[in-house]
Amino acid sequence: GAGVSQSPSNKVTEKGKDVELRCDPISGHTALYWYRQSLGQGLEFLIYFQGNSAPDKSGLPSDRFSAERTGGSVSTLTIQRTQQEDSAVYLCASSLGPGIRTDTQYFGPGTRLTVL
Amino acid sequence: KQEVTQIPAALSVPEGENLVLNCSFTDSAIYNLQWFRQDPGKGLTSLLLIQSSQREQTSGRLNASLDKSSGRSTLYIAASQPGDSATYLCAVLNAGGTSYGKLTFGQGTILTVHP
Numbered sequence: 001g002a003g004v005s006q007s008p009s010n011k012v013t014e015k016g017k018d019v020e021l022r023c024d025p026i027s028g029h030t031a032l033y034w035y036r037q038s039l040g041q042g043l044e045f046l047i048y049f050q051g052n053s054a055p056d057k058s059g060l061p062s063d064r065f066s067a068e069r070t071g072g073s074v075s076t077l078t079i080q081r082t083q084q085e086d087s088a089v090y091l092c093a094s095s096l097g098p099g100i101r102t103d104t105q106y107f108g109p110g111t112r113l114t115v116l
Numbered sequence: 117k118q119e120v121t122q123i124p125a126a127l128s129v130p131e132g133e134n135l136v137l138n139c140s141f142t143d144s145a146i147y148n149l150q151w152f153r154q155d156p157g158k159g160l161t162s163l164l165l166i167q168s169s170q171r172e173q174t175s176g177r178l179n180a181s182l183d184k185s186s187g188r189s190t191l192y193i194a195a196s197q198p199g200d201s202a203t204y205l206c207a208v209l210n211a212g213g214t215s216y217g218k219l220t221f222g223q224g225t226i227l228t229v230h231p
Contacts, residue, residue, distance in 0.1 A: 004159070033219075042221055042222070042223045042224070043205065043207075043221040044221075045215075045218045045219060045220075048217070048218070056217070056218075058214075058218075059218070091159055091160070093159075093160075104150070104162050104165055105150075105162065105219070106162070107152075107159035107160040107161070108159050109157070109158055109159045110158075110159055
């Protein structure tokens with residue numbers, strides 16, 4: 001079976017432009033996570049979807065960031081009016097859920113975003 | 117706020133050596149601790165998951181221990197190989213506080229095993 005896939009693998013954009021990053025989780029996984037990995041900050045949690053519940057958005061750094069998950073499967077992370085500090089690798093993960101104590105997260109290869 | 121620290125930041129060893137990577141965390145209210153491997157330009161691969169009630173987990177040449185009360189975990193790699201070269205990340209799944217239900221990651225240890 002396929003793992004978590006993300007697209008694009010690389011994205012270069014100009015400051016002020018909007019970008020959309022896509023994540024396809026493992027089929028049957030009800031939980032989906034977005035993380036950001038940047039130099040000096042390590043890996044940071046952004047947002048978490050579990051089934052049809054309202055997402056946990058507590059990690060989103062500003063209101064320029066939003067995410068949605070359609071049909072309980074594919075997710076899109078949108079960054080509006082990108083800034084240079086948004087440059088990072090954005091990682092998506094999925095897990096079977098909702099057995100939080102033992103749930104292993106499976107990560108995609110990430111999207112490397114560069115804001116010029 | 118949970119903080120996870122990994123020591124050393126980088127490690128270079130000759131092939132065949134046994135080695136230990138260290139991870140410490142400040143808040144013992146965790147559900148589990150996980151060790152991940154990350155290869156350059158790739159995502160994370162889960163290596164071992166230790167539940168808070170467990171003391172250790174083993175997979176092949178890897179052994180991870182957990183001492184929740186002291187906030188420490190170690191990843192032991194036996195008979196290291198060049199293919200083990202990667203960044204190793206430790207993460208805790210928080211059971212309390214503002215980070216409840218979220219993974220907090222350490223900064224990672226960059227391991228190089230040379231032939």
